[in-house]
Amino acid sequence: MGFATKKSKRWELQQLTWTFISIVMFVPLPVHIFPFVMLTQAKKGKIRSWYIAGIAFLLLELGLFASFVYFFGTISQAMLLTLTGSVTSYIIGNGLLLNRAKPYLQRLELAEIRPLAWIPTASSRNKIQQLPQAALDTPQLFIERLIHWRKEIDNRAIHQNIDKIIHLFQLLEQNDKMEAEKFLVRHATVVNVLMKYDEIENSRLYNSVTAESKKKLEDVIAKAAIAIEQEVTNQFKSGILDVSAETDVYIQSLKNRNLLNE
Structure with missing residues (x-):
């Protein structure tokens, strides 16, 4: 039994491989990969709020990258804010991935039993169940x-x-x-x-x-x-x-x- 499903712990870790890769990849190339992991998980789990969050973070990362390129080679307050924003985005984004690990695994487990339908949020699903x-x-x-x-x-x-x-x-x-x-x-x-x-x-x-x-x-x-x-x-x-x-x-x-x- 895993920590979130009745599947094995090995299965759960395999499903979270990209979450761990995202955490390890601190340096953006040219952006952090966690928005892409969010979008993938949203598509597999069919959760709309995750999809919206993934798009929002991707736009933010692209904006930070554009800002970095624009201010590259200067030591300014704008460059400092860009770097701070990049670090903050990395921490919040990967924190969300870890926080969503349990409902994501449960959605994948359910997907093996029957096709999933799109739901607004992971929490709304839990409320309906109870x-x-x-x-x-x-x-x-x-x-x-x-x-x-x-x-x-x-x-x-x-x-x-x-x-x-x-x-x-x-x-x-x-x-x-x-x-x-x-x-x-x-x-x-x-x-x-x-x-x-x-x-x-x-x-x-x-x-x-x-x-x-x-x-x-x-x-x-x-x-x-x-x-x-x-x-x-x-x-x-x-x-x-x-x-x-x-x-x-x-x-x-x-x-x-x-x-x-x-």
Whole structure:
């Protein structure tokens, strides 16, 4: 497990390679590279505010470079301000990259499960994930919520059941998108159960009431995983029967045309 995702620490470090390179490259050539790293991360993570910040820092770096060229060879207050601005830009820019490392890695982890949609900010995503839900609006949000609560909850058995539900939902969505939308309504309670379980965990209350409540919620998640597996199996079974009926008709038509021997 990594520090921000359920992937390995090695995977996380590999995804942050350019962040570390940006920190090491203190001398601008001719500008610092952190704006380009910001733009790349914004595109991969699909976060609009990061993209805007990357463009703003790139324009700032280009302006500082132009100022450096203009005042080159002089010892003036303008040159001093240019150098100070360059150092300040480097510190703030790379500080932002380090601060964004966790949400960036989490977005990349989610991208491996399903295509990402653009969001305004990383923090807005976290707020949406934690809101109580009456109904889920998109498959992506459903997956994001499950991944979020998987990180918050410490119970390994629940982790395994969440992973199972995510995998099953992916299979169902690939097989029948309309059925996947119905799935979101039928199993919206799963996310609310996870939220309540995390709330009990964070209460730090250790008594018979909390223990019994946690056990009941664990049982609900386990049964949900079993029910969802059966639901997806039935869906696949239905598809297999449809194909089987079609192939039977096809084989019979070949026989009727004397194209296939018994």
